Amino acid sequence: MQSVVVLGLLALLCCSSIGTVRGGKIVVMPVDGSHWLSMKILVEELSRKGHEMVVLVPEANYHIRNGSYTTKTFKVPYTVADLDASLDIMKKGMLKAPGLYDVPKTFQTFMNFTEMLVKGCEGLLYDEPLMRSLQEQGFDLMLTNPFQPCGTIIADAFSIPAVYFLRGMVCGLDLEAAQCPSPPSYVPRLFTGNTDAMTFPQRVKNMLMAGVESILCKTFYGSFDELASRYLKKDTTYKQLLGHGAVWLLKYDFTFEYPRPLMPNVVMVGGLNCAKKKPLPADLEEFVNGSGEHGFIVFTLGSMVSELPEVKAKEFFDAFRQIPQRVLWRYTGVVPKDAPKNVKLMKWLPQNDLLAHPKAKAFITHGGTHGLYEGICNGVPMVMIPLFGDQGDNVQRMVARGVAETLNIYDITSEKLLVALRKVIHDKSYKEKMMKLSAIHRDRPIEPLDLAVFWTEFVMRHKGADHLRPAAHDLNWVQYHSLDVIGFLLLILVTVMFVTFKSCMFCFRRCLRKSQKKKNE
């Protein structure tokens, strides 16, 4: 009898230790734009679970507003106008066909963006009163997007564990920092356009890209290294600091990414943004239902692009005029007088709720992971128009799976758009493959948002996740690849061969001499 009571107590103990941690204090370092839109969902859920969430917000930003969490604004040496200017350059760039002459320009854009991130971070780190007040709050955890180095640096300065929330990092720094093997023979590098099944020339390209990455990225992350070393007053690199992260929450899964090795502290939470669905507002419901058997198309180009040059927009209007489907388009640009009636233009639209509607026939998207997963979750085939960053790679993954068609924004015409739209709507294979992909994605033992919450709370409960940290972190490059061991074994082999050879030669000569002596005798 006693043991039953004891078992009950043990069960209680067990459940309390693995139940929700209430009252955790989490400081959040987000990245603006669509990055924030996904992270916000996790931040709000953690807040709902009773954790105190403090989000650090740069004064100049687009999307980070107040919510069910506290915000702490910090000064940055740039304005929203500066952000606009920087974005404008990118927008203009995307409208031209890419060429070799664009490489230095793209690199410069990257460097400018990095500089802005670093300057913003500096503004926060060297705001002593703010940093002191933050430190005094005794946070249990830093939740950060490592695209912005500040979160990782602050976690180190405050000696608190960090949880990362991201899609990936330029040059695969995330994989490197997590000590995750990533063989270039079947793990395609970003911006190569390769899939996981590569021909020999593609593998050469992939290998070269891996090499270029490791060189370019020393420059790219150089300012992060310098800032971290200067602020933390120790000789370190951003990669080293990143390597101390407790858990990496990755915003994808293997319905999107090609299968590749993972590390124990990597958790996939792709699709955590499409769990919650709300009914459509009455006017939208009426509009989409009015589409009849032909259904409707959802069209957005992400949180940063709601306008297009008039001539470009015309191609879209012209195409939409020729299809029986209705179109919901997030568009704030110039509207031609003869805009077709089947198109409803909106400043912002409930994308996930629309895609969940059974009359949704296709989704025209730029291929950010946020929207892309809304497409997968709801099983809607896509016409994808990548604009910048990782979008080209994202799109290519969906095209390779046969659930999307892709078009270039710089040479799009109404004809091309029509062909692509008709293909994904009328060729049944797109819908079938998408439904299969969607079923696999949704078939999981635990919802991605719950998983993200669990691991964030786990790290707080155990003050890190040391048992998931591979010993590879304590090895240098030569040791990791066993080059010293191979060298040592080769040395022994060569020595043994040399000694054997010399001994043989010695014996041979002796024998020869003896036989000559005998002959001479």
Place this chain on the structure above:
Amino acid sequence: MQSVVVLGLLALLCCSSIGTVRGGKIVVMPVDGSHWLSMKILVEELSRKGHEMVVLVPEANYHIRNGSYTTKTFKVPYTVADLDASLDIMKKGMLKAPGLYDVPKTFQTFMNFTEMLVKGCEGLLYDEPLMRSLQEQGFDLMLTNPFQPCGTIIADAFSIPAVYFLRGMVCGLDLEAAQCPSPPSYVPRLFTGNTDAMTFPQRVKNMLMAGVESILCKTFYGSFDELASRYLKKDTTYKQLLGHGAVWLLKYDFTFEYPRPLMPNVVMVGGLNCAKKKPLPADLEEFVNGSGEHGFIVFTLGSMVSELPEVKAKEFFDAFRQIPQRVLWRYTGVVPKDAPKNVKLMKWLPQNDLLAHPKAKAFITHGGTHGLYEGICNGVPMVMIPLFGDQGDNVQRMVARGVAETLNIYDITSEKLLVALRKVIHDKSYKEKMMKLSAIHRDRPIEPLDLAVFWTEFVMRHKGADHLRPAAHDLNWVQYHSLDVIGFLLLILVTVMFVTFKSCMFCFRRCLRKSQKKKNE
């Protein structure tokens, strides 16, 4: 309104697609001994969930009996007496200190064991009526322990997906077949005694072992390859067949194993055997409660060893006589007349239920993963006496974590046992570290048994798990390691250097000649 209904329908659709699959037909190829004891838990749970489970049982076996599943017995060309004889050789071997002269003997034992597995498998494969009747049943899935090659071969012959359930394979064939990177610089090889933090000589040893493994194992698995090729009438290897497995369920997690890379289709279900706890029978409850503040010790050496030579057993009885704890010992050997009163000898004991009792102070175990996880789950420090197979490596992992002491069975004395027991009972660090390890192990988003069931059902629902299969499977060794690409790039580099050098030399010579001409003029 309509969209609400539609959303409801979608949710229903979603739930039905990810809910329990009822009526699946699963054929199970187990391995006898403690392997079966863990697998049985999963088989019974799948049966409880409504799946039709057919377990293939060799006529001569120790532990595989009828249960809530169907058994199909097949003839094997050996008897239980043969198994006994084979086991006796191993038991005798473990009582002697290992030396270099044991290596060929150990290899021979391994080869004999393999031969028995292969002969057993042949017995089944070439029993045409049985195989035909199995094929006619239209199984959805093969659940198998790949330690025995038969399951994988049958899965291929029946064209059904396979789910593996295992602790690991000799020579790391599981890692190789799953295309899982396993750098010898920090992933310790079996039988080396290395941890994940190695000195240079240890890394050399690890590298050599990796080399030896890959050579020895060609011999070791040679008969598996031959049988598979012969039966399936195609040129194949066991590794190739294994590589087609849909999901690998591994019977451990990172509270036991050192952190290392994983592949997408690898699922850790360590500790699935200690979820269910029953109250102790009245007599046992009385015995353990009578131990007062000193508590009691649980002592078992696994499912295969319940006896010890009299002289060896005496050391244990002598030690137990000198401690205030009570001891529950699974022992069927000779009992001395003066056996101490604090020791209760039993034929079989409810190990997990006993370890869950709060008065359990220590666990003397051989270090099989089954028992080891019962120790971890219940937070009981261990004195470990490895006997054979992977047990030495298992034990070393627990010792490295400071939750266990280890002793050799061949030179154990009552004094050594006493020292070890007193250490793990009275030195608080063992209990504290074990409680921490236990808390981390039990802190998980989903119970391991549920996870194992989920992934088995997932594979049935989607007829495999192709989206988790890395493209590395389609590359040969040279391609995987990019050696052809590196060679090609080196060739280009050398050619460019050669041409540049020759051109420079040519120019240089021309210049030299001209200047000499001028001088001569």
